[in-house]
């Protein structure tokens with residue numbers, strides 16, 4: 703659920719305001735963390751957020767529930783159905799390269815796969831490699847950073863891939879909507895209700 707958490711940040715501008723949600727305790731806890739697919743008003747999938755955030759958006763009238771999950775969350779006064787898919791009521795322009803350069807986003811872009819040996823690792827087994835080493839004026843940019851396992855990182859040292867005779871899986875690019883959609887699909891595999899919005 704790392705991906706869902708990070709992606710939810712793209713809508714950080716929509717504050718929580720004064721909406722009262724059922725407390726995050728007991729059985730509510732897990733349900734409020736479920737990933738919810740966020741559609742633009744045009745039905746284009748644009749994001750994944752936690753159910754808690756989706757409920758806030760619905761309660762504030764920013765979004766409407768398109769699909770319900772099978773579960774409820776309970777507060778003292780009421781039970782609320784947890785959404786599975788919500789749609790923003792107003793169209794939001796999504797800048798193509800709005801994602802911030804962060805370790806987590808680089809690892810997500812590279813799908814937790816070392817870009818040299820092509821093995822998949824957990825986040826703490828990966829480091830970021832400057833393709834053109836920093837010691838040689840390599841920049842800290844989307845195009846010069848890749849996910850890399852410690853073994854490959856040591857082997858490469860402060861050499862270029864060519865000098866180290868190591869091949870990159872692919873040229874690193876900024877995080878794109880295509881990458882996000884891939885991640886949404888991965889998350890959506892567990893949720894049949896997402897499919898009609900993602901597989902078109």
Ligand SMILES: [Zn+2]
Nearest residue numbers: 816819851854
């Ligand atoms: Zn490796």
